[in-house]
Amino acid sequence: MSGSNVWSRSRERLRRFPELLAQCADEAAVYGKCVAATTTGKQELKKDVCAKEFEALKTCFTNAAKKKTR
Amino acid sequence: MSCRGVQKLLQGAGSGPAGWTRTPCCCRLRYGPCRARSGPGSGSGPGSGSGSMNVFNREMKRRQKNWAAVLQDGHQYDYLREEVGSRVADRVYDVARSFPLVLDLGGGKSYIAEHLSKEVVQRLVLTDVSQQALKLGRRSDIPTRSVVADEEFLPFRENSFHLVVSSLSLHWINDLPRVLSEIHRVLKPDGVFIGAMAGGDTLYELRCSLQLAQSEREGGFSPHVSPYTAVTDLGNLLGRARFNMLTVDVDDVQVHYPGIMELMTDLQGMGESNCAWNRRSMLHRDTMLAAAAVYKEMYGNPDGSVPATFQILYMIGWKPHESQAKPARRGSATVSFRDLAKVSRPDGADQS
Numbered sequence: 001m002s003g004s005n006v007w008s009r010s011r012e013r014l015r016r017f018p019e020l021l022a023q024c025a026d027e028a029a030v031y032g033k034c035v036a037a038t039t040t041g042k043q044e045l046k047k048d049v050c051a052k053e054f055e056a057l058k059t060c061f062t063n064a065a066k067k068k069t070r
Numbered sequence: 071m072s073c074r075g076v077q078k079l080l081q082g083a084g085s086g087p088a089g090w091t092r093t094p095c096c097c098r099l100r101y102g103p104c105r106a107r108s109g110p111g112s113g114s115g116p117g118s119g120s121g122s123m124n125v126f127n128r129e130m131k132r133r134q135k136n137w138a139a140v141l142q143d144g145h146q147y148d149y150l151r152e153e154v155g156s157r158v159a160d161r162v163y164d165v166a167r168s169f170p171l172v173l174d175l176g177g178g179k180s181y182i183a184e185h186l187s188k189e190v191v192q193r194l195v196l197t198d199v200s201q202q203a204l205k206l207g208r209r210s211d212i213p214t215r216s217v218v219a220d221e222e223f224l225p226f227r228e229n230s231f232h233l234v235v236s237s238l239s240l241h242w243i244n245d246l247p248r249v250l251s252e253i254h255r256v257l258k259p260d261g262v263f264i265g266a267m268a269g270g271d272t273l274y275e276l277r278c279s280l281q282l283a284q285s286e287r288e289g290g291f292s293p294h295v296s297p298y299t300a301v302t303d304l305g306n307l308l309g310r311a312r313f314n315m316l317t318v319d320v321d322d323v324q325v326h327y328p329g330i331m332e333l334m335t336d337l338q339g340m341g342e343s344n345c346a347w348n349r350r351s352m353l354h355r356d357t358m359l360a361a362a363a364v365y366k367e368m369y370g371n372p373d374g375s376v377p378a379t380f381q382i383l384y385m386i387g388w389k390p391h392e393s394q395a396k397p398a399r400r401g402s403a404t405v406s407f408r409d410l411a412k413v414s415r416p417d418g419a420d421q422s
Contacts, residue, residue, distance in 0.1 A: 014331070017331050017358075017362075018328060018329050018331050018332065021329065021359070021362055021363075027363075028362070028366060028367070029363070029366070029367055031360065031363045031364075031367075032363045032364050032365075032366060032367020032368060033367055035282050035286055035360075035363075035364050035367070035368075036364070036367055036368050038286075039282070045282060045285050045286055046285075046286075046289070047285070047286065047287070047288065047289035048286070048287075049286055050286055054286075054287070054356070054359075054360060057359065057360075057363060058356065058359065061359060
């Protein structure tokens with residue numbers, strides 16, 4: 001399997017992940033703190049417990065990805 | 071398959087109930103009942119006999135190792151194996167002997183032999199499941215013969231090796247008690263086995279981050295990191311394989327990465343991708359994003375990097391021989407414990 005195929009293209013896209021995440025460090029930190037808080041606090045970890053924070057992170061991430069696309 | 075000349079195997083000696091389980095231990099954080107989708111139970115069920123433990127897809131592991139071996143810049147992923155290989159070689163030097171015939175189990179590109187000299191090791195047999203890794207292996211000045219063989223089916227006669235070494239390949243074995251018995255079988259009496267494998271707490275940060283992120287995003291979690299043997303079980307396993315004079319010690323190697331993606335890329339490049347049957351082949355991109363954020367927040371260093379812990383278990387076991395020290399006979403003591411107090415007071419000030 002050589003040349004450009006769906007796996008090599010998606011790998012290329014995935015390679016941009018760290019730099020895009022670096023631009024959203026604040027939102028990532030907020031989300032991380034929310035999840036970490038569930039491990040020590042009274043609140044149990046269920047689905048979408050931190051949905052709001054994750055939405056903010058995901059929006060920031062997709063915006064960063066859109067900006068960098070040629 | 072290829073003509074590897076698999077020898078007729080002796081019936082496994084450990085046919086009793088397996089008292090050893092591999093636990094993919096859930097992270098010890100309080101977060102309530104987890105509805106595991108393809109739960110970790112399948113990896114930890116005790117086998118009822120020697121042959122029924124099947125946790126890892128060995129064929130997949132062979133393909134992963136072959137892929138990793140032919141990578142263009144594969145040498146950049148070798149740091150962990152080199153480090154562990156050099157530590158195993160240190161332990162070989164600690165044994166004040168020279169070994170005419172040595173077996174390197176799962177040696178891959180051979181990370182141990184380059185630290186050893188011809189005085190200590192005269193001839194080396196290198197085995198691995200991956201043919202590409204053996205072909206592209208590093209050269210050392212010890213005459214080496216490479217054999218493509220699965221660790222669970224060693225095509226060697228009993229009592230043939232003076233030393234068996236193994237570095238970072240035993241944690242992908244399905245039936246570890248059987249492999250240890252096989253190693254015991256091919257060793258000469260008074261031969262020694264020196265091994266290193268990834269154990270217990272390896273990659274716990276990665277495991278916990280993925281678990282938390284997946285629970286929050288998808289409502290359940292499935293195991294992404296393969297299960298490891300705990301330190302406490304290792305002594306029992308070696309004892310059951312009838313090794314003598316056991317030594318087990320633990321080393322934590324912590325490597326810092328810029329983030330979770332670099333860590334996972336490096337693991338893939340090392341040929342250490344997961345090959346357990348119960349792994350899910352997909353990691354949702356939301357979960358990936360969430361896991362990256364959680365990892366950095368929970369375990370990140372002040373300078374922005376994240377640590378990954380590799381807990382390496384080193385074990386040394388000897389095949390029994392009459393020349394080895396045995397426990398003293400009951401009643402053969404010549405001094406009493408009561409005299410212990412006199413030892414610590416050399417001036418004889420107080421006779422108790």
